[in-house]
């Protein structure tokens with residue numbers, strides 16, 4: 431049974447989907463204090479929320495059960511994504527469901543500012559007929575500056591052009607070609623845009639880079655009387671600078687839907703002339719809420735039931751078809767990681783992964799993540815999965831590099847991994863035979879063909895007659911059956927170094943290992959434990 435926690439109000443249509451889902455139960459738990467939220471989250475596999483609940487590192491800490499967080503909406507600044515990634519939790523959002531509603535709201539704020547809708551309404555309620563006082567301005571013929579030309583910025587732009595406004599936009603990802611196609615002007619920097627506009631609206635996410643993006647210096651570059659709008663996130667404008675600009679007349683009006691701290695019922699801007707504010711209503715339409723709730727619930731159910739990862743903001747996407755295609759090679763990568771963690775013995779500083787052949791045309795990040803899980807899982811246990819593995823590796827100061835070569839080696843596709851540290855470098859190469867037969871094809875430069883399956887004895891030795899017989903005799907004496915055997919020699923010539931890999935039916939006793947290690951021609955021997963073939967970790971099933 432998958433358990434889901436609903437942390438904010440979501441549309442009934444989303445709850446109906448949860449009611450109808452097989453093998454799922456859910457609880458609605460809103461506005462929980464931090465301690466209760468932390469405890470509650472440990473009892474659920476998935477969480478769905480809007481902008482109300484705050485999923486900080488503190489509330490996610492130590493959670494071993496939660497696997498997915500879905501934001502029914504766009505902004506994920508209320509979720510500590512680094513903390514979620516570290517905990518192995520996938521974070522997904524519904525990027526497009528509220529785009530049009532939010533663009534319309536930004537536009538409504540711009541119109542409300544231009545035509546003094548809020549104060550005019552208030553004066554009527556208070557019994558005055560102030561036609562002269564509320565003289566407005568027309569949008570047609572004016573210039574709108576847009577900072578952030580993603581989904582919402584583009585919808586605002588098209589509406590502005592329909593109102594006969596000129597649009598100048600700044601976004602680091604907006605090219606001249608795209609701007610021309612959209613029928614607007616591109617500004618090379620925010621500073622270029624500011625002196626040319628009559629209205630300014632921001633549509634960026636709140637990030638370290640955009641916090642305080644529009645401060646005193648920027649506002650000073652505006653023409654006097656410019657009206658500014660924020661339906662993106664509180665914190666992008668500097669509120670003190672807005673207050674100062676309104677008082678000095680540098681700013682002609684401020685419209686806000688979002689605030690640095692929410693809920694916000696107290697701001698120096700509230701009640702100032704020329705200010706119109708709404709309580710984070712950009713996405714509050716029936717249409718937007720239905721779309722984000724339905725899409726959000728689908729994302730969560732699909733992830734919990736099939737492993738599909740869509741619209742993730744902290745990991746690569748993974749759809750069922752890709753998972754099906756990649757499962758065999760992800761299994762190989764995971765087994766190579768497990769093998770090398772045991773064969774190397776610890777103190778790893780660097781990892782290099784090389785992908786060759788047809789597999790390079792697929793999402794090799796999945797193979798990297800699967801390898802990293804294998805490499806770390808004996809140390810970190812169930813805490814590690816394909817969401818957090820690479821971050822956990824890098825957190826431990828281990829350097830990771832990946833290379834892809836389209837040319838095939840001896841196999842249509844292969845993966846090789848070099849693991850180095852503490853003065854020792856080990857290398858293993860693997861491939862997949864058929865759909866589900868993982869094979870080790872190179873170990874420390876020795877070509878061989880060995881089953882990546884169950885308990886292995888790996889031993890390096892001098893390539894002289896009698897070694898295999900002596901190892902076989904030792905295991906016979908200790909009642910350990912050898913199921914398969916592979917030997918590879920370096921350079922293909924007799925007399926050099928060689929490596930043997932035995933697949934054992936059981937784990938050998940320490941005395942058997944000691945006896946093997948005592949053979950003078952054997953330079954190193956180690957038991958490597960892998961899952962039996964066909965036994966997949968939960969994140970690969």
Ligand SMILES: NC(=O)c1ccc[n+]([C@@H]2O[C@H](COP(=O)([O-])OP(=O)(O)OC[C@H]3O[C@@H](n4cnc5c(N)ncnc54)[C@H](O)[C@@H]3O)[C@@H](O)[C@H]2O)c1
Nearest residue numbers: 504505532578579580581582601633634635661662712713
């Ligand atoms: N008021 C609301 O209810 C409401 C509703 C939806 C979204 N939002 C907010 O609006 C934001 C934008 O949503 P979207 O769907 O358009 O996102 P989006 O990802 O489609 O677009 C964001 C754009 O901002 C640009 N950007 C990032 N940093 C920038 C910078 N420093 N300068 C200029 N541009 C920069 C990006 O390149 C991107 O094109 C969301 O992150 C969310 O916080 C608010």
Ligand SMILES: O=C(O)[C@H](O)COP(=O)(O)O
Nearest residue numbers: 480481482503504505713
């Ligand atoms: O980022 C968003 O999607 C909006 O800010 C909407 O937030 P809400 O879901 O709390 O209305």
